[in-house]
Each structure stands twice: as C-alpha cells, then as structure tokens.
Amino acid sequence: MTQQQTPPTLGMGLSPANPEYQKDPFTLLDDVREQGRAVYDELFGRYIVGRFEDVQQILNDRDLNVDPRKADESSFMANFRRRFTDDTREPSMLFLDPPDHDRLRGLVTRAFTPRSIEQMRGRIGEIANELIDKVEGQSSFDLMKAFCQPYPTIVIAEMLGVDPNDQADFKRWTDDGVAAGFDPFAGEEKQQRAKVAREQLETYLRKAIAERRAEPKDDLITALLHAEDEGNFFNDEEVVSMVALLLGAGNVTTTDLLGNGLKNLLQQPDQVQILRDNPSLITNAIEEMLRYEGPVTFTGRIAVDERELAGCPMHRGQSVTLAIGAANYDPRLHKDPHKFDVTREDIDHLAFGGGRRYCLGAPLARLEAQIGLETLLTRFPNLRMPEQELVWKTVPGFRGLEKLIVEV
Known part of the structure; x- marks a missing residue:
C-alpha cells in the first residue's frame, strides 16, 4: 500500500493570519515544496513553485510579466492589483514590464x-x-526601534x-507609508496615516526636485x-516614484534582514x-542570514502565453507565486537547511530575486548589513537576546x- 501525502497548507494558511505560519513559515513551505513542482x-x-531550480529558472525567464494589470481577473495577481494599487496612476518600476521597466531600470542604474x-x-x-551612542548605557533596549529601523x-x-x-x-513618512503599503490587515487608521504620509513625502520630493533642477x-x-x-531621461513624477520605491522596498528589506538575522x-x-573569533566570516554570515530568514518569502510572475512552468501547463494571465522561503530551504541544494550556520560553504539563495x-x-x-553587524558586535561585547515572545x-x-529586545 502506498502512503498518501498530506495536502499542504495553502490559501490563508500561508499568511500571517495563521499563527503557525507566523511562528515558522519555513516548515509549512517545506510541505508545499515537496508536494510537487x-x-x-x-x-x-x-x-506555488518552491523548488530552488524551478524558482531560479522562472526568476531568470525574461518573457514573464509582473504587471498585475495583465493577470487573469480571477487570479491572485489581479486581486493584488485591486487591493494594493491605484489604477489611476502608473505603477512603480517594481510592477512594470518591458519596455517601460527596462527604460526606468537603465536610468536608475x-x-x-x-x-x-x-x-x-x-x-x-x-x-x-x-x-548605538543613543542607547549606550542602557541595560536593554528594542533593537528594531533603536537600530534596525532608523539605520537604512x-x-x-x-x-x-x-x-x-x-x-x-x-523617517516618519517612510515608516507610516510603508506600514500599510502591503498589509491587507491594516486598519482604517493605519491606512489613513499611510495615505497622509505618502502625500506629504511626495510634496517634499517635488519641492526637492524643483530645487535640484x-x-x-x-x-x-x-x-x-x-x-x-540612450537619450532617455526621468521626468519629475518618475523620480518621485523611484525615490518612494528606494525608500519602501529598500528600507523595509534591509531592516528585516538585520532584525531577522x-x-x-x-x-x-x-x-x-x-x-x-573570526570577523572575516561576517560577509558569509550575512549571506546565511539572507538564506535562512530573508525579508522576502514570496514574489510573483504572470504567464504571457500558453506555456509550461515548473513542469506544469499554464495559461495566459496565470498567476505564479514563487516561494523564495521554500527555495532557500531546498535540501536538493543545501545540506541540513534548517540549521543556521555562519560557516556554511557555497551559500546560494534567491533573497534578492533574479534575472532582469x-x-x-x-x-x-549587503554593505549596510555587514557594517551594522560588525559595529553591533564590536560596541556590545556581551550582546545577547533574552527569552521573549516574538511579534511578527x-x-x-x-x-x-x-x-526585538536585546541585553548588553
């Protein structure tokens, strides 16, 4: 008799609405990854695709879309668009496809x-x-508030x-604007603060742009x-959008890379x-932090035509969710993936995505994380983490x- 596989946790079970997922998403994602490609x-x-080789191949596929306006109306990406994007405005570079994406990316580089x-x-x-000077002398403090959040x-x-x-x-505009940016659980007050923050930030940036011109x-x-x-330039609104993207995507991910790590x-x-004992391993430790509990657990792509992805036929407009958190734990690539090891050799991960x-x-x-980690370990020789209930x-x-409460 063949043993039947238990169906993996899907839907809202793979979201912060599930306490089990909040506590440990990676074990649940293991189940999804091993259920099938x-x-x-x-x-x-x-x-949902979670095997490293498949996720990497899809990330590197230059023909796939990310613009949620091109997704099947019944799909996850279309629902994402209805919940999180303003159809009256052009999306940021993060959600644009070529040629617009390539033009903007070429300029920002x-x-x-x-x-x-x-x-x-x-x-x-x-x-x-x-x-660190601001908390020196305190026996304990919230590392997120004192360091990881303001630093980037x-x-x-x-x-x-x-x-x-x-x-x-x-900083206030950035924190408030990002807080509700991708959070479907954000209450009305939080959403309103985010709206005001974004408006104030944009006003500030337009003034700064006029001054720089x-x-x-x-x-x-x-x-x-x-x-x-190649003869292309940013217009003012594109600069505003790009700065907001650098702030939102960059600050949140670096904050969480440091906090989680x-x-x-x-x-x-x-x-x-x-x-x-060996500070030269800090660079390697940052890569293990990115692999083990990076700031991004999922990203998405949209099929542009009838094609096969991860061995499965897809139709045009089909949403594909790439489980970065599953791929980075793939035992086909890493031995003992649930072990955090700063000496791990040949670390490979998809924490920063891939392809174009x-x-x-x-x-x-990487530079901020390396300098931040080295500085904290140097300034606090007895840095430790007391028992606490983690809030995600x-x-x-x-x-x-x-x-994240720490003691020094």
Whole structure:
C-alpha cells in the first residue's frame, strides 16, 4: 500500500493570519515544496513553485510579466492589483514590464551605482555608531526601534541629500507609508496615516526636485534627474516614484534582514562567538542570514502565453507565486537547511530575486548589513537576546519583526 501525502497548507494558511505560519513559515513551505513542482492554490487562484531550480529558472525567464494589470481577473495577481494599487496612476518600476521597466531600470542604474554606494562606506559606519551612542548605557533596549529601523532610512536619506533637519519627518513618512503599503490587515487608521504620509513625502520630493533642477547638488536626487540612457531621461513624477520605491522596498528589506538575522544569530551564542573569533566570516554570515530568514518569502510572475512552468501547463494571465522561503530551504541544494550556520560553504539563495529584476539595492543592503553587524558586535561585547515572545509584522510575502529586545 502506498502512503498518501498530506495536502499542504495553502490559501490563508500561508499568511500571517495563521499563527503557525507566523511562528515558522519555513516548515509549512517545506510541505508545499515537496508536494510537487507546482502546487495549485485554489483559494487564491495561483500556482506555488518552491523548488530552488524551478524558482531560479522562472526568476531568470525574461518573457514573464509582473504587471498585475495583465493577470487573469480571477487570479491572485489581479486581486493584488485591486487591493494594493491605484489604477489611476502608473505603477512603480517594481510592477512594470518591458519596455517601460527596462527604460526606468537603465536610468536608475546610471545614478544608483556601485561607486556611489561604496563612497558611503565610511558614513554608514558613522551612522551605525551614532545610533548605538543613543542607547549606550542602557541595560536593554528594542533593537528594531533603536537600530534596525532608523539605520537604512538615515543612510538613504543622506544619499538623497535630505536636510538633516528634515530627517525626522522623512523617517516618519517612510515608516507610516510603508506600514500599510502591503498589509491587507491594516486598519482604517493605519491606512489613513499611510495615505497622509505618502502625500506629504511626495510634496517634499517635488519641492526637492524643483530645487535640484534650479541648483544641482552632489546627491542621488540630482543624479536621478541627470541620468541619461540612450537619450532617455526621468521626468519629475518618475523620480518621485523611484525615490518612494528606494525608500519602501529598500528600507523595509534591509531592516528585516538585520532584525531577522540578528535574532537567529543571538539565539545561538556559539554562532556569535564564531564571528567574534573570526570577523572575516561576517560577509558569509550575512549571506546565511539572507538564506535562512530573508525579508522576502514570496514574489510573483504572470504567464504571457500558453506555456509550461515548473513542469506544469499554464495559461495566459496565470498567476505564479514563487516561494523564495521554500527555495532557500531546498535540501536538493543545501545540506541540513534548517540549521543556521555562519560557516556554511557555497551559500546560494534567491533573497534578492533574479534575472532582469534582481534587486538593484542588493549591494547597499549587503554593505549596510555587514557594517551594522560588525559595529553591533564590536560596541556590545556581551550582546545577547533574552527569552521573549516574538511579534511578527502582518505583511504577506514579507518576514520581519515588530520588535526585538536585546541585553548588553
């Protein structure tokens, strides 16, 4: 007699509405991945793909769409559009397909260069130390509030050229705007705060753009305005949208990379000691943090025609959800994937996506995480994490802590 497989958890079970998922999404995603190469989620009208090789291949497929306006009306991506996007406005680059996506990405890469990021290395270290200065002398504090949340916001604000006197407002607009951006569980008050924050941020950015056009500066806003690619330039609204994307996508993911990674590290004092004994492993530790509990658990694609993906026939407009959190735990690729190991060799992960949509901010996120981790371990020789009930954010597709209490 053959043993029957237990159906995997699907639908709302793979969302923060499920306490079991909030506590440990990766075990549930293991079940989905091992059920088959493409598992149909009837409630949400999507296929879920979770094996590393399949997810990587689909991420690298340049023919697939992401614009939810092109999805089948009964599909998950169409429902996403109705809930989260404003059809009266052009989507951000994140949800555009070629040629619009390629034009905008080509322009932003002219401004957001590895050189401009590397030039920030010294200042990023100063920002990390300045934040730690504010909590020095306290026996315990919330690491998310004190460090992980403000750290990337201040870095990108300084790159943009935001006046230091405006940075408190800038951080509030960013925090409030992002808080409800992808959260279907956000209440009316939270959504209203987000709406006001986005409007105030856009007003601020339009004023800054006008000032940079009249008097250019050595900052990222000016670089975006002056970026040119084969005769193409950004218009003002595209710069506003791009800055909002850099803030929203970049800050949240770097915050959660640090928060999740430090939680996993501090839960295993032996791993902390390994890094203290051999700081050269910090770069490798960041990659293990990205693999083990990265900030993004799902991303999506839309079939453009009748085709086969992950061994399954798909129709035009079909939603395909790529389970990054399942792929990064695929035992076909990693031995003992549920073990957090900063010495792990040959780490491969899909935390930054892939293909033409590989995360533009990956070099900055890695640099911030490496400097942040090294600074925290240096400044706090006895940094540890007491027993506590972890509270996770309720944003589907993302993984991040509301707070993380540490003792020093």
